[in-house]
Amino acid sequence: MALAWAAILTLRHALYDGGILQSQRGALPTLVMGNVEVGGTGKTPHVMDAARRLQQLLGEHAVGVLSRGYGRTTTGFVWVSDALDWNEVGDEPWMIQSNLPGIAVAVCENRLRGLARMARDCPNLKAVVLDDGMQHRALRPDILIGLMGRPRPKGMSWFALMPAGPFRDLPSRLHRCDQLVDTSGHHPECTWSSRTESGAPQRWPNSGSGREDVLESPVLMVTGIARPHRVLTSAQQHSEVSGYALYPDHHAFTRQDVDNWLDWMNEAGIASLLTTEKDAVRLSPHQDALAGIDVWVLPLHLVWHTEAPYQAFLETWAQTLPSQSKPLQ
Numbered sequence: 001m002a003l004a005w006a007a008i009l010t011l012r013h014a015l016y017d018g019g020i021l022q023s024q025r026g027a028l029p030t031l032v033m034g035n036v037e038v039g040g041t042g043k044t045p046h047v048m049d050a051a052r053r054l055q056q057l058l059g060e061h062a063v064g065v066l067s068r069g070y071g072r073t074t075t076g077f078v079w080v081s082d083a084l085d086w087n088e089v090g091d092e093p094w095m096i097q098s099n100l101p102g103i104a105v106a107v108c109e110n111r112l113r114g115l116a117r118m119a120r121d122c123p124n125l126k127a128v129v130l131d132d133g134m135q136h137r138a139l140r141p142d143i144l145i146g147l148m149g150r151p152r153p154k155g156m157s158w159f160a161l162m163p164a165g166p167f168r169d170l171p172s173r174l175h176r177c178d179q180l181v182d183t184s185g186h187h188p189e190c191t192w193s194s195r196t197e198s199g200a201p202q203r204w205p206n207s208g209s210g211r212e213d214v215l216e217s218p219v220l221m222v223t224g225i226a227r228p229h230r231v232l233t234s235a236q237q238h239s240e241v242s243g244y245a246l247y248p249d250h251h252a253f254t255r256q257d258v259d260n261w262l263d264w265m266n267e268a269g270i271a272s273l274l275t276t277e278k279d280a281v282r283l284s285p286h287q288d289a290l291a292g293i294d295v296w297v298l299p300l301h302l303v304w305h306t307e308a309p310y311q312a313f314l315e316t317w318a319q320t321l322p323s324q325s326k327p328l329q
Helices: 002-017 043-057 093-099 112-120 171-176 229-238 255-268 277-286 307-320
Strands: 031-034 063-067 105-108 128-129 143-148 179-182 192-198 219-223 241-246 272-276 294-298 300-304
Touching: 002 307, 043 063, 043 128, 043 143, 043 300, 063 112, 093 105, 093 128, 093 277, 105 112, 105 171, 105 300, 112 229, 128 241, 143 171, 179 277, 219 229, 219 255, 219 277, 229 241, 229 272, 229 294, 241 255, 241 277, 277 294
Parallel strands: 031 128, 031 143, 063 105, 063 128, 143 179, 179 192, 219 241, 219 272, 272 294
Antiparallel strands: 192 300
16 A cells, blocks of 8 residues: 555656646745654644744734644635634644634635635735645645654655555655754754643633642543654653543544543542643533543643744745735746
8 A cells, every 4th residue: 555655646746746737836925834744743833833933024914824624524715713613624723723813824625725815815914834735736835844753764765655654745755845844853964953842731721620720640641643652751741640541633532532531530539631732622612521620731832943044044035025015926
């Protein structure tokens, strides 16, 4: 299967690179944060960080974020601010909008159509950061930043492709990036490097336990993210973790899941549950069932080891963006 997938990807990229399949610029200048791996490189924190920095450079209401909206129940274009709950737009876009209320966040599986709609609805937009648009070859991004979280495969790299390995696209695609970011310490040759880390636990805003703002140990750790080992390590630094409930990335928690946690916590004599920001989004439908539980959230922070060149790169790009009065070519 991995060899067949490698052949399909190679042909697809060759068709785009040769001009047989067309790529074109979007209706707005774009900065794409992407990777060739199956999760775990920190795209969402990097997207939020880039959007914040560009907003500081370009002004309020001048920056947007566009995502596919993985796992959502809707199709087509949707403004995240118009959605009734996270299921309509996906957990990550919902979290981005919650953390960046002054930035226009949208989802659309067709990035070109999504950018056209954003340009039409928000004429003040000057740039859009794309969450994971690297594989959408119909869009030719203005800036492509690749995130590298795993060691680069050696030899016949198709062995590393899914389902045999953790790569969803050809590792050679990284050579097309304008900049590469080492997010794991495996790639010292990268010009830029960063890491994500969890901050001190914060009480879940939906928690109805009424307890004081002190995380009581021990806790049950609940998460459904890619490569959860980093979060588990952070959790152990803040509290005694007596149990783990680990699920696939983007898992939609069910009432049965919650009942299982409550039963286990009751038997173990544990009153506190710890989770991540992204998981907390998917817990919101069950806040009534968790009313008697002390729920805490680990906030995720992005730390740059090479902040100065990264900031300078964004400043240079922002200075070269076309004004809103000039049509994009």
